[in-house]
Amino acid sequence: MKKWTVLLLLLLSAVSFSQKTAVTILIDPGHGGEDPGHLPTTDSLKQEKYLSLEIAQKVGSYLLHNLNNVNVMYTRTEDVAVSLDERVDMANNNEVDYMLSIHINGYPNSSIRGTETHIHSYDAKDSYKWAKYIEGQFKNRAGRKSRGVKTIKDLGHSLQVLKYTKMPTVLVECGFITNQAEGKYLNTVYGQEIIASAIFRATREFLQYKHPAIDFIPKEEDVVVEDEPYYMVQIMASIDSISTDIPELKKLNKPIQRKYVESSSIYRYKYYVGPYTTKKEAKKAQKEVQDDGYKDAFLIFYE
Numbered sequence: 001m002k003k004w005t006v007l008l009l010l011l012l013s014a015v016s017f018s019q020k021t022a023v024t025i026l027i028d029p030g031h032g033g034e035d036p037g038h039l040p041t042t043d044s045l046k047q048e049k050y051l052s053l054e055i056a057q058k059v060g061s062y063l064l065h066n067l068n069n070v071n072v073m074y075t076r077t078e079d080v081a082v083s084l085d086e087r088v089d090m091a092n093n094n095e096v097d098y099m100l101s102i103h104i105n106g107y108p109n110s111s112i113r114g115t116e117t118h119i120h121s122y123d124a125k126d127s128y129k130w131a132k133y134i135e136g137q138f139k140n141r142a143g144r145k146s147r148g149v150k151t152i153k154d155l156g157h158s159l160q161v162l163k164y165t166k167m168p169t170v171l172v173e174c175g176f177i178t179n180q181a182e183g184k185y186l187n188t189v190y191g192q193e194i195i196a197s198a199i200f201r202a203t204r205e206f207l208q209y210k211h212p213a214i215d216f217i218p219k220e221e222d223v224v225v226e227d228e229p230y231y232m233v234q235i236m237a238s239i240d241s242i243s244t245d246i247p248e249l250k251k252l253n254k255p256i257q258r259k260y261v262e263s264s265s266i267y268r269y270k271y272y273v274g275p276y277t278t279k280k281e282a283k284k285a286q287k288e289v290q291d292d293g294y295k296d297a298f299l300i301f302y303e
Contacts, residue, residue, distance in 0.1 A: 021214060022069040023097040023207060026090060028161060029056035029074070030103040030171075033081025038106030038177045045187050048104040048177055049079060055174055055186075056102040058196035059203075061239055065266045067204060067216045084160040091165045098130075099169040100203070101161050104186060106178040113179040114145035115195075118171040119162060121151050126168035126210065133202035134172060142198040143293055144175070172199060189240045190248060229303040231282035232257075232274035235294040237267035244271070252292055254285065272300075 029052040031037035037048025053076070060072045073094065075087045091099045105116065115138045117131040131149040139146035152158045162169055174195045175182040185191040208216055244256040257272045273289055276282040282299050289297045
């Protein structure tokens with residue numbers, strides 16, 4: 001009789017999960033307050049606790065403004081101390097469906113670099129799938145060095161937010177603050193945007209896989225309208241302003257325009273190559289910037 005009762009409860013739980021109309025994600029910026037996390041190699045760069053918060057809030061903004069039926073909570077939104085017990089309790093006591101913990105790595109050997117996504121064990125199948133999506137985005141879309149998915153066996157010890165949370169949970173190490181180049185990258189708005197958007201895309205893909213019945217269709221953005229007829233190639237958009245002189249944009253060897261757009265979207269800054277008077281010229285430029293890493297570049301015609 002007990003076996004049938006347990007089976008019935010599991011079936012009812014599965015049905016309830018499949019009938020969900022929205023999901024809640026708890027985003028957990030690591031460390032905070034008197035706990036700085038990993039320290040940079042130079043005082044000109046930010047400590048882990050600041051970087052994890054900045055990236056976490058960007059991920060949250062991407063989720064809220066690009067997906068319907070997703071609720072976002074944070075374990076902290078300021079530089080305050082939050083204990084590990086408190087983080088786990090927030091996850092387990094607030095009807096949270098998924099937990100995403102954001103961290104920055106560190107190591108005595110400053111040559112070590114790359115991203116990692118941690119799960120408790122491979123038995124946590126949903127966490128493992130989500131983690132693989134994240135590392136795939138880092139490697140294939142964001143152009144980062146991926147060190148892969150890690151478990152407690154790789155660390156040699158368990159992590160509290162992975163071991164004791166009741167829902168699928170991943171802990172993302174966004175790079176090594178102790179590597180000079182990667183530390184500088186993580187301190188730039190551009191680097192944070194790239195990391196955050198990769199985590200967002202992976203999470204969107206995971207949610208669509210887990211909840212095919214939920215409508216996650218992105219909200220429409222306002223359209224920029226110009227007077228003169230010409231083509232532009234939009235290469236990216238950002239939440240915060242990014243200098244057009246950064247190496248990642250200068251390598252395109254093309255004139256870059258940054259425009260501030262009054263919009264209901266969070267992506268107020270948009271970046272374009274151009275203008276071009278013919279579609280043929282614009283298509284050629286589009287292919288060139290796509291080959292240089294901006295795979296999502298697209299044409300806009302202003303008339």
